[in-house]
Amino acid sequence: MRQAIRALGWATNVFWIILLFLTVTAVYSAFQISPEFGPYAMTAYNGTVTASLPFYIDNGGFYDISNLNLTTRIKDNRGTPISDSSTFVQLIPRGSNASVTHNMSMSISQMTTENLSYLLFNDSTFYVDIALKLNYANAVPFKISTNSTMPWGAPLSNLTLDRPNPTPMGAIVPLSFENHSFFELNGTMRLEIVDNTDHVVGQTVAVLNVQPQSSYGPGVYVSISGDPRNIRKARLTFQTTVFSYGPMVIPLV
Numbered sequence: 001m002r003q004a005i006r007a008l009g010w011a012t013n014v015f016w017i018i019l020l021f022l023t024v025t026a027v028y029s030a031f032q033i034s035p036e037f038g039p040y041a042m043t044a045y046n047g048t049v050t051a052s053l054p055f056y057i058d059n060g061g062f063y064d065i066s067n068l069n070l071t072t073r074i075k076d077n078r079g080t081p082i083s084d085s086s087t088f089v090q091l092i093p094r095g096s097n098a099s100v101t102h103n104m105s106m107s108i109s110q111m112t113t114e115n116l117s118y119l120l121f122n123d124s125t126f127y128v129d130i131a132l133k134l135n136y137a138n139a140v141p142f143k144i145s146t147n148s149t150m151p152w153g154a155p156l157s158n159l160t161l162d163r164p165n166p167t168p169m170g171a172i173v174p175l176s177f178e179n180h181s182f183f184e185l186n187g188t189m190r191l192e193i194v195d196n197t198d199h200v201v202g203q204t205v206a207v208l209n210v211q212p213q214s215s216y217g218p219g220v221y222v223s224i225s226g227d228p229r230n231i232r233k234a235r236l237t238f239q240t241t242v243f244s245y246g247p248m249v250i251p252l253v
Contacts, residue, residue, distance in 0.1 A: 037130075040150055044108075044183035044242050051104045051150060055087070058097040063137035065092040070102050073129045074150070080115055082106050082126065104128075108243035119152060120245060121159055123180055126150040153180030153212075155242070161234055163252045164193065164202070164224060171202065171224045173234070176217025185210040187240030191220055192247070195230040208240060 038054030053072070059065050068089040074082045087102040111119045118124075132144040157180040164171035173193070179185050185208050193202035202224035210216045224231070232253075237246030 037148075042182045044181075047108050047242060049106045049108060049183075049242075051106070053102040053104065055100045055102050056097065057092060057100075059092045059094055062094055064094050066090065066135045066138060068092065068098075068132070068134040070100070071131045071133075072102065072104050074104055074106065075127050075129075076116065076119070077125055077127065082110070082116070112243055112245045117245070119154060120156050120243070121154050123154050123157060124152045126152055153182065155179050155181040155183070155185050155240075156238070161236070161250050161252075164222060164228060164231065165219075166224075166228055167221075169223070171222050171228065172219040173222050174217075174219045176215065176219075178215045179210040179212055182212050183242055184212065185216075185240055185242070187238065189220075190235075190237040190239070190246070191222065192235040193222055193224055193231055193252075194233045194235060195226060196232045197230075201226045201231065208238075 036056045038056070041052040041054075043050050043052070051074075055070060057065070057068070070087045070089075071085070073084050076082060083104050083106045085102065085104040087100055089098055089100060092098045110116060126149065128148045128150055130146050130148065134142050136142050157178045159177040160175070162174040164173045173191065175191070187208050189206045189208050191204050191206065192200050195201045202222040204220060204222045206220050208216065232251070234250045234252055235247040236250065237248075238244065
């Protein structure tokens with residue numbers, strides 16, 4: 001009986017030693033995990049803006065990393081959600097590393113809605129919440145949370161439109177804006193001039209080819225019928241390769 005109790009005591013001691021060893025090595029190894037994030041790279045295609053976040057993790061510990069999940073949430077400076085994205089990596093063996101690109105997609109169609117349409121005309125800052133979750137040694141859950149910011153440049157920044165200036169053949173409508181975005185603004189812009197009876201008295205379609213960080217202007221030629229004094233407003237509609245928006249109404253007083 002004493003031998004059985006002694007053997008049980010030894011087994012218990014060995015169990016606790018092994019458990020302590022695993023705990024210490026797991027905790028130590030967890031601190032050897034080195035995640036790094038690179039700078040954002042922005043692209044635009046078919047109505048979607050994609051912010052690519054390079055991500056690198058070095059598993060310098062003694063155990064495998066499994067079920068890694070990188071999740072991001074992008075919000076505007078008013079707290080309105082813009083994008084939720086996740087990237088999953090099933091396994092990063094011990095002593096190895098992984099380089100992953102996490103893509104965050106933002107719909108320009110969503111930005112043209114009432115709550116976010118100001119982003120077409122105003123530069124802003126996006127706030128990005130980042131959460132990294134993983135399992136270590138197939139047993140220990142691990143989580144890192146951080147946040148960052150992302151600049152946003154408006155494609156129609158400082159849009160201005162004034163009353164037409166009559167010419168012998170028609171009128172020049174002063175119209176200008178600045179493309180502060182990272183993408184080219186290619187497409188068309190439809191301009192309608194409306195009188196005080198809500199009739200269209202002049203219209204034109206202008207071709208847009210505005211490079212990033214460049215300007216459009218200083219005006220658009222329009223043939224106008226009727227008395228220019230009766231002009232009350234203009235309607236603008238944009239059809240580009242990245243977004244469509246309009247008609248937006250601009251008073252001409």
